[in-house]
Amino acid sequence: MSDIKIVQTGSVTSPIGFSAGGVFAGIKTQGEGKLDIGLIYSDRPCDTAGTFSQNSVISPSVTVTKGLVESGRTIRGVIANSGCANCAVGEYGLKDAEEMAAIAADKLGVNSDEVAVASTGVIGVELPMALIRDHVPQITLKEDGGDEFANAILTTDTRTKHIAASFNVGGSTVTIGGVSKGAGMIHPNMATMLAFITTDAEVENAFMRQSLREVVQLTFNQIDIDGDQSTNDTVLLMANGAAGNPTIAGGDEASEEFKQALFVVARHLAREIARDGEGARTLIEAKVEGAESHEDARKAARSIASSLLVKTAIYGRDPNWGRILMALGKSQINLEEPKIRVFINDIQIVAEGKAIAYNVQSVVSALGQDEVRLRVELNVGEGRGTAWGCDLTEEYVVFNSAYTT
């Protein structure tokens, strides 16, 4: 575990064999200087794993990619656009998603069923296929193009989100790289979270899929910006085996390292999404320990990190711990009030379920930092879980109400 090397500047092109690029096609009207179509390419076939939005209304772009992942076939790349969700557009949605894959496949010289598709942006608007047809061929794939791709999938995110992690397996260096975009909250119609993770690991597919499920549970499924779930959420993992390592298949140290590195990458991307929420000034980390089960702890942590009253209290630097207890209790997990302890950035403010004397100024000061850590000790078991959110500011409201048709 200790041998995982983190590269903060890394991205989806950090693993061997992956290249990427982006272009501005004009799908985003506010595009000025931004990119809106991104392409990732692997020089050899990739096994896949993925998790997708549970919304009953789903973008056909998700349908296509989900179908590819479920088929178990290998893929060679992904095309993603921002500015248009390709959702709620009738029967054209599926045709357009398939054509977008075909256009990218032509560009890459592979079959159209070897390219995954993702879209993010306004719901209810058709993909401008002419722009896509014109501009995809202009994309230049580069070995360090991961950041360009990260840029191309942004909607109203204020910055790109990327990272890579490496470790050693039987003498080979294995790398996992990822990019994401969020900020569910950031853009009204663009409540979409996309994450693309690449790896050059040779990894048994069933194990990789299981690892992704477990990791997503602890990371992307533990962030909340505004409680809304998009029609387009996608986490896609691609493994091309280019590292030439002995196959990772579960049950050994290399497998644990793989899962740990995947976790590190996913947690970073998830936290960056929360930190970059619309109008947000503060990353909120809610940690619940001593619950009856991990599931209880994760649920309670989500409840705290997503509470509007907690979010507004933190924005106001208000050590309103009553709201933390309310949000904790709202999760309806089992607890014993007289055993509860609450900490803000390690300063204890609640013991035995009630307020204790604490230095208010220290807590107010802690609440003014870039990251606020709320920790609840329940003392009824061994379950623990963490969730991330952001504060709720007037800017969120202004942004989301001022966005017009």
Place this chain on the structure above:
Amino acid sequence: MSDIKIVQTGSVTSPIGFSAGGVFAGIKTQGEGKLDIGLIYSDRPCDTAGTFSQNSVISPSVTVTKGLVESGRTIRGVIANSGCANCAVGEYGLKDAEEMAAIAADKLGVNSDEVAVASTGVIGVELPMALIRDHVPQITLKEDGGDEFANAILTTDTRTKHIAASFNVGGSTVTIGGVSKGAGMIHPNMATMLAFITTDAEVENAFMRQSLREVVQLTFNQIDIDGDQSTNDTVLLMANGAAGNPTIAGGDEASEEFKQALFVVARHLAREIARDGEGARTLIEAKVEGAESHEDARKAARSIASSLLVKTAIYGRDPNWGRILMALGKSQINLEEPKIRVFINDIQIVAEGKAIAYNVQSVVSALGQDEVRLRVELNVGEGRGTAWGCDLTEEYVVFNSAYTT
């Protein structure tokens, strides 16, 4: 059904035998001109029914009242305070709630286990018992004191909420009156939401309890202001039988009228809570029709009425129907996208799951009204449900980021 008479100015003192009053004791620091302790008295014993917060952290005031209701014993009154939730204060919470009941019982000349208790306000602060001891004896009960009581339970509400409904049973006029308070922490399954409903009906207790459960499901459990659920939510129904009507016990027309009148009262109180949400300008009514079941419809309606992106869109008068579809789908009910129709104040904007030509100015104008009705026709069954919420404005954030400190 047609014979139910609504009295908009009615309240808990409209039914025969009930009186009420309030006093300003100084529990609310921002009290100026406001009341903070209210008392309801019945000149004869009342059967009860109640529904309470599902939060795992609960106010001892709720514990006491819930115990009374569950015991099936009759009660003679209720004492309620605003400004302090009597929650998360350790072992004193229960003692204080019991003492508050005893103080009120002394005042009323009844036993202390004949008085229910309710509290609303800041969590984590002890009840100022000295103020309560001093001021409860000063309350003057009046036959028209319902509005004074309604005033006394307000927290961040901007106005009192009350109504009464009457109908005829075998020659006797039966009246149901109610008051409520809300404002923040409002979410299905009760929130910092208190409602007290009185009736002079002679009504069989099991039937009354079942009626309340059904009605709460359709009214108070279908409102949402900010997704947060309080530790103190209470709906308490008291029936003293003073009308002298033939006992209402289910299965006949009078019973249906009782349930309908209770529904009318509860729906009004619930809607007024939603309308008066913190910072709100617009009441949002979300109606879902043609779902596979009523439960699906209610769930989807709640999901729409509680979506931050829908709330901010309505605040911005933005006919952003993509957000309505997103929120609908987020409920994860079964639906068929090509069958979906969406209407805003009866103007159709979506047909077959996608946008149709509509007059944008008419819809923008509709979105500027005091009440906005969102209606979704799913066309996959007969289930229907309604939920209420309010728009999300900057004022909510400003208000909640500067509440206690």
